[in-house]
């Protein structure tokens with residue numbers, strides 16, 4: 001069995017299809033202390049619950065809200081790529097530990113599906129963790145199905161988030177853009 005770390009509902013659609021078509025047994029694992037604020041966290045859980053029910057797959061849930069753990073882990077590192085590196089490591093290390101606990105044959109992550117994440121860094125972290133904890137890493141470049149997965153999420157009317165997850169990414173997505181607009185309009189912010 002492959003333990004598939006799932007970051008959100010839309011991102012699991014293509015990897016789930018891939019595993020099912022290949023006849024590979026797998027199980028989802030939701031562990032994302034990087035998603036803020038709380039109502040957004042709940043919304044993403046609901047989106048994944050809907051997909052899991054529709055597609056009929058199992059998810060091992062960690063539904064505790066991890067804001068403080070995340071901030072401690074990223075040590076208030078606001079800047080990419082260091083912040084993201086710590087964030088990836090936090091989630092993937094826990095995934096490997098869960099894989100050991102569940103006696104999974106391998107682990108992987110839906111973060112390898114996103115065209116917005118640092119694919120090579122995620123791959124490297126997974127390989128390092130695999131070596132350290134002696135759990136096989138199942139690598140596949142799920143980005144090949146990005147468009148397909150997003151289109152299906154849209155057709156199923158699944159909630160698709162507007163930012164990566166953490167409070168910093170929410171600021172980068174909305175506040176920085178708005179700030180630029182205001183500055184362009186001559187409004188001091």
Ligand code: SF4
Pocket residue numbers: 034035083084085087088164165166167168169
């Ligand atoms: S931008 Fe995304 S990957 Fe980077 S720290 Fe925030 S939640 Fe994690």
